[in-house]
Amino acid sequence: MTPQTSDERPGLPQARLLVVVAVGPEAEAVLRGLGGDARPVPLPGGVLHRAEHASGVVVDVLAGGVGPAAAAAAAAGALTLRPYELVVSAGIAGGFAPRAPIGATVVAEEIVAADLGAETPEGFRSVTELGFGTVRHLPPVAVVRLAAEALGAVTGPVLTVSTVTGSAERAAALAERHPEVAAEAMEGSGVAEAAARFGVPVAEIRTVSNAVGPRDRAAWRIGEALGALERAFAALPYERLLKEVTRG
Numbered sequence: 745m746t747p748q749t750s751d752e753r754p755g756l757p758q759a760r761l762l763v764v765v766a767v768g769p770e771a772e773a774v775l776r777g778l779g780g781d782a783r784p785v786p787l788p789g790g791v792l793h794r795a796e797h798a799s800g801v802v803v804d805v806l807a808g809g810v811g812p813a814a815a816a817a818a819a820a821g822a823l824t825l826r827p828y829e830l831v832v833s834a835g836i837a838g839g840f841a842p843r844a845p846i847g848a849t850v851v852a853e854e855i856v857a858a859d860l861g862a863e864t865p866e867g868f869r870s871v872t873e874l875g876f877g878t879v880r881h882l883p884p885v886a887v888v889r890l891a892a893e894a895l896g897a898v899t900g901p902v903l904t905v906s907t908v909t910g911s912a913e914r915a916a917a918l919a920e921r922h923p924e925v926a927a928e929a930m931e932g933s934g935v936a937e938a939a940a941r942f943g944v945p946v947a948e949i950r951t952v953s954n955a956v957g958p959r960d961r962a963a964w965r966i967g968e969a970l971g972a973l974e975r976a977f978a979a980l981p982y983e984r985l986l987k988e989v990t991r992g
């Protein structure tokens with residue numbers, strides 16, 4: 745039985761979604777999309793913001809820090825304290841051209857730890873190819889389809905990297921290794937690892953602030969990507985998404 749916490753209405757078990765972003769401005773954009781009304785809930789080592797969507801779904805938004813390790817630690821902390829039906833890694837990202845231009849929304853079909861492995865004389869080998877660890881996490885197909893349709897999003901693998909790509913050569917190498925790749929960001933696989941340990945399905949939703957390739961800070965469009973993030977979290981079909989993951 746799902747444990748009930750004191751802030752749930754008695755007799756009405758509420759579906760819960762955990763959204764893990766990296767930084768405050770991303771959390772604010774998600775919360776604006778949810779209607780702007782949220783209350784802080786202290787966690788050991790941080791605070792999350794709890795909003796209730798019009799559908800009754802409770803959405804907890806947590807700014808867990810930049811990178812897969814920070815994201816995994818933050819997500820695991822929240823998952824230890826409360827039950828969730830779905831965990832979403834969200835935020836801004838780099839988009840691979842031409843699939844995901846600046847301003848596009850991307851829903852991950854796969855969440856891939858793209859630099860978790862070893863360089864060998866034959867090239868990069870992932871830890872999975874080396875015989876240990878997981879580099880690919882698969883969000884539920886129905887969640888990807890529902891979210892992508894509602895958001896008019898691009899779908900494809902979203903890579904998690906610990907170092908932001910800054911050259912055409914590295915972008916080309918990633919695209920060659922992951923031919924359908926849509927975007928790269930820095931937290932998805934950390935959130936997915938934590939979710940997997942708690943047996944909770946995971947998804948990743950990103951909005952594109954910059955093109956993956958040669959470093960060009962002047963070309964970042966963070967405001968545009970945060971606007972798209974807000975619109976995405978206003979448009980998600982929360983109730984249907986959570987019905988999909990609790991079905992059966």
Ligand SMILES: O=C(O)c1cccc(C(=O)CC[C@H]2O[C@@H](n3cnc4c(=O)[nH]cnc43)[C@H](O)[C@@H]2O)c1
Pocket residue numbers: 766767810811835836837838839905907908909910928929930931953954955956959960961
């Ligand atoms: O200094 C740079 O050249 C640079 C280029 C792009 C992004 C950064 C960041 O520090 C942002 C990291 C933050 O945002 C997500 N993000 C956004 N764009 C990308 C990207 O192209 N590659 C990887 N991560 C990106 C990421 O999830 C972090 O939370 C710096």
